[in-house]
Amino acid sequence: MAWLEKTAWVTLAAMLVAYSVYFTVISLTPLSTFSMLALFGAVMVIQVVVVIVVIAVLAALSSGEARAKPDERDRAIARRGASTAYYVLMAGVITVGVIMPFNRSGWSLVNAALFALVSAETVRQLVIVASYRRGWHG
Amino acid sequence: MAEARISNQIRTLRFLAGEMTQAELGAKIGVTRQTIAAIEQGKYSPTLEAAFRIAAALGKSLDEVFKWEGCGR
Numbered sequence: 001m002a003w004l005e006k007t008a009w010v011t012l013a014a015m016l017v018a019y020s021v022y023f024t025v026i027s028l029t030p031l032s033t034f035s036m037l038a039l040f041g042a043v044m045v046i047q048v049v050v051v052i053v054v055i056a057v058l059a060a061l062s063s064g065e066a067r068a069k070p071d072e073r074d075r076a077i078a079r080r081g082a083s084t085a086y087y088v089l090m091a092g093v094i095t096v097g098v099i100m101p102f103n104r105s106g107w108s109l110v111n112a113a114l115f116a117l118v119s120a121e122t123v124r125q126l127v128i129v130a131s132y133r134r135g136w137h138g
Numbered sequence: 139m140a141e142a143r144i145s146n147q148i149r150t151l152r153f154l155a156g157e158m159t160q161a162e163l164g165a166k167i168g169v170t171r172q173t174i175a176a177i178e179q180g181k182y183s184p185t186l187e188a189a190f191r192i193a194a195a196l197g198k199s200l201d202e203v204f205k206w207e208g209c210g211r
Contacts, residue, residue: 002172071169073182135181137143 003065004074005132010054012125018047019118026111036107040114076138077131085124092116145205148178151196158196167191 022043026036059066070078096112103109152158160174167188176182177192184192193203 002170005172065170068170071173072185072188073169073173073176076182135176135179137183138185 002074002132003062003068004070004078005129006058007055008125008128008132010058011051012122012129014047014051014054015118015121015125018043018050019114023111023115033107073136073138077128077136080131080136081124081127084127085120088123089116089120092119143207144183145180145207146177146203147205148174148192148196148203151198151203155196163192163195166195 022039025031025039031039055066093113093116096109096116099112100109148163152160152163159171160178161171164171164174168191169184169188173182173184177184189200189204193200196203
């Protein structure tokens with residue numbers, strides 16, 4: 001498995017777990033501003049720490065492939081992921097902009113924008129993983 | 139799996155070139171072992187420059203290594 005595919009799997013799994021918890025909690029439980037900030041901060045920090053630790057362990061276990069520069073296939077797959085995610089992010093931002101005038105809750109907008117970001121990043125990582133698994137001709 | 143439109147003889151030619159490994163070929167042309175494996179399996183079509191490098195590393199001409207299989211989508 002290519003090194004960048006491994007990091008994509010780790011990032012994808014950590015993000016899906018972390019933000020599934022976050023969006024489930026905020027949709028089921030009314031939270032104060034402080035509680036929501038604390039929850040968001042905790043989820044984000046835990047996600048980042050888990051990703052860093054797991055990738056560091058994988059790098060230590062790999063025989064130098066973590067230090068190798070991305071080659072042309074890695075770069076082509078990364079471009080495909082980013083360009084696909086761009087459309088998801090644009091759709092999300094436009095949706096947030098459309099609902100903004102009809103919503104007085106700042107947190108609803110923040111969470112909608114966060115959902116757009118998480119969706120775009122999820123699509124990016126999914127496209128990267130799928131491209132490594134199924135093949136991509138650049 | 140993505141449709142492969144370019145076939146290649148890399149695996150055979152590696153064997154004939156002193157049983158060169160995927161990692162050795164990758165190191166010669168500046169790509170990872172996984173990318174060589176993906177090219178051999180038809181999961182990735184290399185750039186023209188990489189294709190020339192592979193052919194040179196195997197001591198063959200480009201058309202001895204790669205073959206265009208048609209223009210099907």
